[in-house]
Structures are given as C-alpha cells and as structure tokens.
Amino acid sequence: MQISEEEIRKRQRNLKEKTELLKELGLDEELSSASDLIEDKEIQKMIKKHDYKCSYNACPLNFLTFGLDEKDELIQFRTSVPGDHSKHCTPNRKTRELIYSQLPPILQDLLPNKALADYEIAEDKKIAAMSPEEREAYLKAKEEHMQKYREAMNALKNKQKAL
Ligand SMILES: [Zn+2]
Numbered sequence: 092m093q094i095s096e097e098e099i100r101k102r103q104r105n106l107k108e109k110t111e112l113l114k115e116l117g118l119d120e121e122l123s124s125a126s127d128l129i130e131d132k133e134i135q136k137m138i139k140k141h142d143y144k145c146s147y148n149a150c151p152l153n154f155l156t157f158g159l160d161e162k163d164e165l166i167q168f169r170t171s172v173p174g175d176h177s178k179h180c181t182p183n184r185k186t187r188e189l190i191y192s193q194l195p196p197i198l199q200d201l202l203p204n205k206a207l208a209d210y211e212i213a214e215d216k217k218i219a220a221m222s223p224e225e226r227e228a229y230l231k232a233k234e235e236h237m238q239k240y241r242e243a244m245n246a247l248k249n250k251q252k253a254l
Contacts, residue, residue: 101202103158106168109138113154113201120155122190134193137186146177152187157204165203165212180208181230 102112117222118124123142129135149156156169191206
C-alpha cells in the first residue's frame, strides 16, 4: 500500500472517490475485506460476524458510510432508509470502539467516524454542547430509561418462561 495518509484523507470527499480509493487499496466497502490487515483473530471474528448479521444501511463499520470533506469534517454518504427494518448496527458501541482501536492506522483512516453510528455522533455533539449539570441530568435520565427497558425485557422473559 503506497497511498499516504494525506492522500487517503483527500480522497474521501465523495462516494465515487472513496470507492475508487478502496479499489486501489484492494478493498471493498465491507470491513472484512481488510481481514488480512487485521492481526487479532478475535477482532477478525467479530468483524466477520458483524458483516454477516448487520443490515443497517448507515452501518458505521462500512467504509462507504462516512468520508471527510475538504475541511476534514465528517460527511455522511449513507443514511438510514425510512421503512428499513434494521435501525442500528448489530454490535454495541463498546464492541465497535474496541474493533476500531485494534485496526491498523490505514483502516482507521478509512473509518473517519471512528466506528460510531450517525445517531451516536449526533448524541455526542448534543452532550458536548450541554452544561455539566445538563449533561449529568441527561445521562442519568438515559441510564434510568435503559434500566427500565432491561427490567421490562427481563420481566417479559420470566413471563415467557412461566408459560
Ligand atoms: Zn453494522
């Protein structure tokens, strides 16, 4: 691979450029096409499993979902499709961040969204703009909401078991 970091950044401005760049690098849009460049076997497995299961149109682990414009700002080429049954990426944020952290630099450069989904990037921006008090209240409310969700799911599971 003789393409410099600079060149990689420069060629993500639109979908066509990025597609051509991937072709030159011998990759397709799926992260698993770069399996040879990933040393960790566990990470390779996680990526294969992801590619098999995820059908989110704006998948954050797909090379063609995000790029960079001429100011190095993140741009999104793909968005979620209304009516699409898949509304998120299958691995959770923690798993995706782990995958990203284990990628060689060239692949990290090809995922300028750092493996974060559009809704996570939007939420991070919202949280960053909050005052510390607002942030605390927001995160607390979110955790409570998640807790209620988990309890409801557990209750449902127990109910099914009892039947
Ligand atoms: Zn995905």
